[in-house]
Every structure is written in C-alpha cells, then in structure tokens.
Amino acid sequence: MDAGTGRNERSIRRAVVTGGAGFLGSHLCTELRRREVEVVCLDNFLTGNAGNIEHLIGDPWFRLVQCDVTDYVHVPGDVDLVLHFASPASPIDYLKLPIQTLKVGSIGTLHALGLAKEKGARFVLASTSEVYGDPQVHPQPEDYWGHVNPVGPRGVYDEAKRFAEAMTVAYRGQHGVDTAIARIFNTFGPRMRPYDGRAIPTFIRQALAGEPLTVAGDGSQTRSVCYVSDLVRGILALAWDGHTGPMNIGNPHELSVLQIAQDVVAATGSDSPIEFIDRPVDDPMVRRPDTSLAGRVLDWSPEVSWAEGLERTVAWFRTAVDEDNLETAARHS
Numbered sequence: 001m002d003a004g005t006g007r008n009e010r011s012i013r014r015a016v017v018t019g020g021a022g023f024l025g026s027h028l029c030t031e032l033r034r035r036e037v038e039v040v041c042l043d044n045f046l047t048g049n050a051g052n053i054e055h056l057i058g059d060p061w062f063r064l065v066q067c068d069v070t071d072y073v074h075v076p077g078d079v080d081l082v083l084h085f086a087s088p089a090s091p092i093d094y095l096k097l098p099i100q101t102l103k104v105g106s107i108g109t110l111h112a113l114g115l116a117k118e119k120g121a122r123f124v125l126a127s128t129s130e131v132y133g134d135p136q137v138h139p140q141p142e143d144y145w146g147h148v149n150p151v152g153p154r155g156v157y158d159e160a161k162r163f164a165e166a167m168t169v170a171y172r173g174q175h176g177v178d179t180a181i182a183r184i185f186n187t188f189g190p191r192m193r194p195y196d197g198r199a200i201p202t203f204i205r206q207a208l209a210g211e212p213l214t215v216a217g218d219g220s221q222t223r224s225v226c227y228v229s230d231l232v233r234g235i236l237a238l239a240w241d242g243h244t245g246p247m248n249i250g251n252p253h254e255l256s257v258l259q260i261a262q263d264v265v266a267a268t269g270s271d272s273p274i275e276f277i278d279r280p281v282d283d284p285m286v287r288r289p290d291t292s293l294a295g296r297v298l299d300w301s302p303e304v305s306w307a308e309g310l311e312r313t314v315a316w317f318r319t320a321v322d323e324d325n326l327e328t329a330a331r332h333s
C-alpha cells in the first residue's frame with residue numbers, strides 16, 4: 001500500500017470499464033454497481049455481447065457506450081477509476097484478430113491512460129500471466145521477466161500486454177497517473193462463451209453435448225484456475241488500494257489439463273470420452289501464480305474451490321447457454 005493511501009479509504013463514485021460487456025468486464029460492472037459505484041461501460045462487442053450486461057440496462061447509474069477504444073475515448077463528467085479490460089483474451093480470438101489485439105493493447109491502452117490522466121482517476125490495467133510466456137520459473141513471481149516468443153502466434157497478445165504494461169509505467173512516471181497493473185491468471189465462471197476455445201468452457205460444452213472432450217497433447221500441461229468472483233474481489237481490492245503492481249491475481253491451485261477434463265466429466269455426469277489432439281504452438285507447459293504479494297498487500301486470497309467454482313459454472317451452462325447464445329458465440333468463433 002502506498003504511503004497515505006489507506007485501503008478502502010479511496011473514494012470511488014464513478015468508474016469506466018473498457019471491455020465491460022466481456023466475461024470479466026461484465027462481472028466487474030455488476031460488482032461495482034452492487035457497491036453503488038456509477039459505471040460507464042465502453043465496448044465494441046468485438047468478443048463480448050450485450051447479453052452479458054442486459055441485467056444492468058435500465059439501471060440509471062449504468063451507462064453502455066458502444067465504441068472502439070482504439071478510435072478515441074471520451075467520457076463527460078468526473079471519473080474516479082478506469083478499469084482497462086478491453087482486449088480479445090482467448091487464444092481463438094486473438095489468433096483470429098491479431099491486429100485488433102495489438103491495437104487495443106497499444107492504442108487502446110494509450111487512450112484509456114489518457115482518460116485517467118485527464119480525470120485524475122485511478123487506472124488498473126488488465127494484464128495477464130501470458131507476459132510470462134512459457135515460463136522457466138515456477139511458480140511465477142512478479143519479478144520474473146518471462147519467456148515470450150514475440151514472433152510466435154501468441155506474440156500478438158503477449159507483446160500487446162507487455163507494451164501496455166510499459167506504457168502504464170511510463171504514464172505513472174511521466175504524468176503522475178495513479179496506475180496499477182494486475183497480472184490475471186486463467187479465470188473461469190458463468191458468461192464464458194461456449195466456443196471461446198478456452199479449456200473449461202470447451203470441456204463443459206462438449207460434456208453437456210455428449211461429445212468427446214478434446215485434450216491438447218497428453219494433458220500433462222498445467223493451469224491454475226481462479227473462479228471469477230475471487231478475481232473480481234482481487235481486482236477491486238487493487239483498485240481501492242494504492243499499490244502500483246504488477247500484481248498477480250489468480251488461484252495457485254494447479255491442475256493438469258487432463259485432470260480438468262476428468263473433473264468436468266464427473267461434474268456434468270457425462271459419459272463423454274476424452275480424446276487427445278495436437279497441442280497448439282507455444283502452449284505453456286506450466287502456469288501457477290505466486291500470489292504472496294496480493295496476500296501481503298491486499299490481504300487477498302481465493303476463497304472458491306475448484307470443485308465449487310466448477311459446479312456453479314456447469315449449473316450456469318445448463319440453464320443460460322441456450323441455442324441463441326450458442327449462435328452468438330459461434331459467430332465469434
């Protein structure tokens with residue numbers, strides 16, 4: 001915590017969430033409204049959709065502005081917090097949208113930082129564990145510089161986020177903007193798109209449809225998965241705090257991809273078999289956050305177990321994923 005900036009003492013009355021109609025952004029908008037913070041959501045629906053925020057439409061303290069943050073960002077009135085979450089995030093999306101991904105990480109971040117500078121607002125960048133690439137240090141602490149292939153297929157996302165981090169630090173140093181960098185590790189939960197290509201929604205969709213679960217490689221590569229409510233609590237704790245980051249936010253509970261698939265089969269009661277397919281290029285072998293900084297500074301740690309989070313996510317997929325939003329999802333896939 002920065003000297004003089006007591007946790008939870010910061011006054012945040014109005015927040016801008018870029019990418020607010022996406023998976024994480026929509027949960028952040030919902031929680032901010034629950035805390036009685038006015039929210040302006042900026043989104044161009046590139047990978048998000050209006051269904052994610054439809055429960056907030058009609059709320060007089062929630063405003064949706066459909067815009068591309070790489071064009072310009074203009075928000076009239078006071079703003080106390082900018083959460084910059086706009087960016088394709090799943091490998092399927094950023095492999096299909098490489099230039100949009102690079103633009104939103106660079107120009108979009110420049111514009112979001114410009115807004116925070118103009119308004120004197122706190123700024124939180126949604127960075128990623130991908131900045132560590134295929135890591136050679138395990139688990140990954142914030143002072144590990146990473147092992148990234150800039151010209152591999154994932155480079156568009158990884159380097160966009162690394163650039164965004166550098167720009168965030170520059171705005172703090174040169175313009176005195178009150179910035180923070182959150183390095184988010186794999187997060188899952190309701191509102192993930194069934195065709196977004198990430199392992200958990202793919203496995204749940206396949207299991208519920210009675211199709212084989214497609215595990216990349218032999219499934220021994222690991223992921224550490226965080227339930228969305230824990231992630232949101234961590235991001236907002238960082239927003240209310242004065243810490244600059246970079247700070248890992250994620251669940252250190254590490255699972256092999258094969259274990260994730262087996263647990264999804266069990267949680268859905270499916271009799272789907274498991275099928276092994278080729279591993280994507282530059283797919284990281286291991287991933288696990290060192291979250292001691294978040295624990296020490298924010299007194300934050302994940303509370304929702306993998307089993308509980310999986311159960312809630314499966315329940316959501318069973319009830320909320322109807323044919324309509326499968327079609328919407330498929331259009332983005």
Ligand code: NAD
Binds near residue numbers: 021024046048069183
């Ligand atoms: P998402 O694709 O569901 O949400 C991203 C949102 O940004 C979408 O609503 C999309 O329409 C919007 N967007 C994209 N480009 C835009 C632009 N130019 N202008 C306006 N809006 C734009 O992804 P998500 O999983 O919610 O991820 C949100 C953020 O968190 C991303 O920045 C991502 O890099 C980061 N992150 C997510 C995870 C995760 O596990 N979900 C992990 C690490 C980092």
